[in-house]
Amino acid sequence: MREIRTTCAYCGVGCGIRAEVTGREVAIKGDAEHPANAGKLCSKGTHLGETVSLEGRLLYPEAGGKRVSWDKAIDRVAxxxxxxxxxxxxxxxxxxxxxxxxxxxxxxxxxxxxxxxxxxxxxxxxxxxMSSAVAGHIRAFGEDVVPATYADFDEADLIVLVGSNTAWCHPIVYQRIMAARASRGTKIVVIDPRRTETCEDADLHLPLRPGSDVALMNGLLAHCRDKGLLDAGYLEDCVNTPDGFWDALGEGSDLWSTAAACDLPPADLLAFYELFAANPRTITLFSQGINQSVRGTDQVNAILNLHLATGRIGKPGAAPFSITGQPxxxxxxxxxxxxxxxxxxxxxxxxxxxxxxxxxxxxxxxxxxxxxxxxxxxxxxxxxxxxxxxxxxxxxxxxxxxxxxxxxxxxxxxVVVSDCIADxxxxxxxxxxxxxxxxxxxxxxxxxxxxxxxxxxxxxxxxxxxxxxxxxxxxxxxxxxxxxxxxxxxxxxxxxxxxxxxxxxxxxxxxxxxxxxxxxxxxxxxxMEPFRWGGVPFADGRFSTPDGKARLVPVEQMVLEKPLAKFPMTLNTGRYRDQWHTMTRTGLSPKLSQHRREPLVEIHPADADERGIAADDLVQVSTPAGDSVFRALLSEGQRRGEVFTPIHWTDRQSTGGRTGLLPRSLVDPVSGQPGFKSTPARLEKLAPEWRGFLIARDVPDAIPAAYATKIRVAAGWLVEVAGDGDPSVLAKAVLPKGERIETVDQARGGLRVAVLQDGQLVAALFITRSGRTPSREWLIAQLSAAGMASAIELLAGRPATPQADRGPIVCVCFDVGMKTIIEAVATQGLVSVEAVGQALSAGTNCGSCRPAIQRLIGETKEAAHA
CATH class of the missing domain: 3.40.50.740 (Rossmann fold)
Known part of the structure; x- marks a missing residue:
């Protein structure tokens, strides 16, 4: 066994890892000596060991679909x-x-x-x-420099999270923010159209209208000017202010106009202004919600203007902070x-x-x-x-x-493709x-x-x-x-x-x-040990411009697109907690696949009700660029008129869930970054004749169903399916050879088939036209169970002796389900996330599930007093 210090494969947090290697297997733990994470890892980093097999690897050069030597491949490309x-x-x-x-x-x-x-x-x-951040930095600083470090979170009195679901997308940073709050009472403001998990611990959430960030930041800057909060000396010595900058800022930047532009209550907006005014040690952390816009660079510069004009840069706990997505x-x-x-x-x-x-x-x-x-x-x-x-x-x-x-x-x-994945x-x-x-x-x-x-x-x-x-x-x-x-x-x-x-x-x-x-x-x-270049950027008030001064960049709020008659909704896109990009790596991990088993479209319940959409219905999301099918998830965290879909699913995993087909190819004129966060869309409920699922050790690449999405589970695959016509066609295509046990429910139009090989379950297909399908959990466990369940149990999809239903997985690190947490909270009187952690271990590793646990505690308390 060898221990090797290396760096995580995923997000831009850059966590250090200690890997204990035995042959082609590896045990992963956080590197306590690495300054980025001090030993902590999120769920994706924790389960890296599940993704290093040679399954699906491209192992030799190919040309024209045939294996060739490296010499021939290099010669052909050159x-x-x-x-x-x-x-x-x-x-x-x-x-x-x-x-x-x-x-x-x-x-x-x-x-x-x-x-x-x-x-x-x-x-x-x-x-x-992140190219809008690059362009904004260059316009303001003369160079693409992030003028902050994670240590600044430890010294900030106010942290403003803009367009960043930090709890899910950068969990280790989020835990550092939570630690600052616990130790020094740091205030947290989240600016995001969605009420994400990051909002659970926030002092204030501003669910602004998508694309109105420039109006918000300009309004705050105007407030700072009017209240005498600008750093006049810093502006004079270290910043170039274009002629007419302040006059232009005054147009439509009063509290009421800004609140109207952002669709926010004036009282909430004023509360944000007052928090900013009272806490000079402010970090503004921004990510894709700012960058992925057709005016992303202006949105970045609106944030940078605010920090430059108030002198909140180059000082401990005070800086704008662009956090990157990739390693x-x-x-x-x-x-x-x-x-x-x-x-x-x-x-x-x-x-x-x-x-x-x-x-x-x-x-x-x-x-x-x-x-x-x-x-x-x-x-x-x-x-x-x-x-x-x-x-x-x-x-x-x-x-x-x-x-x-x-x-x-x-x-x-x-077309040449260099990759580690073959298909x-x-x-x-x-x-x-x-x-x-x-x-x-x-x-x-x-x-x-x-x-x-x-x-x-x-x-x-x-x-x-x-x-x-x-x-x-x-x-x-x-x-x-x-x-x-x-x-x-x-x-x-x-x-x-x-x-x-x-x-x-x-x-x-x-x-x-x-x-x-x-x-x-x-x-x-x-x-080489980890090291940081650049020292404390701009601490001396000098910038990478010809005259050494930063630049305020005039930016105006663009006129926001009104809902279209054909596409009355607005589509937002983003990441899930436990998946990464197009799942070529995380999709190999059974544990990482349990938190969100399908690509979901998150819809406000009122919008769903207007369209006759219920939870778990299949919904077609259409935009001017294309359409794809998702499973409906009703969420009060969505603004009315807006929906959210994840970016991860591809043709390799699903006939639906193809978010990449939906955004238009409109880009920021400065950075060239596409606008993924605000696409006109419409929803249509789909009503397939039948629906169901397949559990199997192996599944074919092509699944003949109108809707089919597969994810990894222990010892095999789970495939959710729906379609029209005769489902026996599906059964013939996807079920392997072996001893078949089956039943047909004529009343509900149901079909249930289990396939055994050498007395062990290798596949099970459950289809219904009008009834319910059983829970997947027990059947999944039968793929690797030591003993054999009875035919009656297999076709029923449950054991003869009822087992506890743990519910959807909340904590991937310790495999803890929602119902397990709710029961523990109710029966043991647990009143804090820490207490749940002591009882179940949930939330004690990466911490990305802590907001969900906090929410479950609150909901359980409310239910008890109802």
């Missing part, structure tokens, strides 16, 4: 790219990369495209989540992985282009920004980009208007597939949301013929004729060059400078 560039120019090719890459991978990709192919056409899926989105930003940046925090100013050209000895340096993600795939579809290399991402699912992306890939003359929605369009290292095989560095650089270390040998992404790219670069420029032997070689470029002719112009690692040795690189 030749096609070289020929395409020769015939159509460097802008006819493109890379689309990912925050799943390590910094060293990113660096090689950026260097190859911008310095040697000679095009800016490399963009990253970070364009979809190495920041590393990609540092090397220039976005099409709109050049390299090492430099833009495409002529002097920067010349600086990088000299450093790389680049033969054909890109001189202008390339195509941003949405425009890139439009150009692929229009035939202007004729060869694309996609690395470690799944744009056929994740980009807006994903149907257009699929059309683009289907018509592109040459993704995107890989199905690849002419060449290249097997890349998975998380547990990677070696390099990542940067988290607070600018902390950590080592990613390999836990296992490379699987099959898989190779690191940086190696794959260097081989292609060398095959294209640039041998000496890409002669890297190990990640440390690349890291040293990256460090040298960060300091090359920098002279303090940019805060990003890790030149102290320009000559780091291989052993020192291997042993």
């Amino acid at each position: 030749k096609r790219f070289t020929d395409t560039i020769a015939r159509h120019g460097p802008d006819s090719v493109a890379f689309y990369v990912s925050g799943q890459l390590l910094t060293e991978d990113y660096y090689v990709a950026n260097k190859l495209m911008k310095g040697f192919i000679g095009s800016g056409n490399i963009d990253t899926n970070s364009r979809l989540c 190495n989105a920041m590393g990609g930003r540092e090397v220039g992985g976005l099409a709109s940046t050049l390299a090492a925090h430099m833009d495409f100013a002529p002097e920067n282009v010349e600086t990088v050209r000299r450093f790389w000895a680049a033969p054909r340096m890109a001189s202008k920004p390339g195509l941003k993600a949405v425009d890139l795939f439009r150009q692929v579809r229009e035939g202007r980009v004729k060869a694309i290399w996609i690395m470690a991402t799944n744009p056929a699912v994740s980009l807006p208007d994903a149907g257009l992306v699929r059309e683009a890939l289907a018509t592109c003359p040459f 993704t929605d995107t890989a199905r369009f690849a002419h060449v597939k290249l097997p890349a290292a998975g998380w547990g095989e990677k070696d390099g560095t990542v940067t988290n949301s607070e600018r902390l650089i950590s080592r990613q270390r390999a836990l296992f040998p490379l699987a099959g013929e898989a190779k690191p992404d940086w190696w794959i790219m260097t081989q292609v670069a060398q095959a294209m004729g640039w041998t000496e420029h890409f002669a890297y032997d190990c990640p440390a070689d690349i890291y040293r060059e990256h460090a040298r470029l960060s300091t090359y002719q920098n002279g303090g112009k940019r805060l990003f400078d890790i030149g102290y690692h320009a000559a780091i040795s291989n052993p020192a690189y291997d042993a």
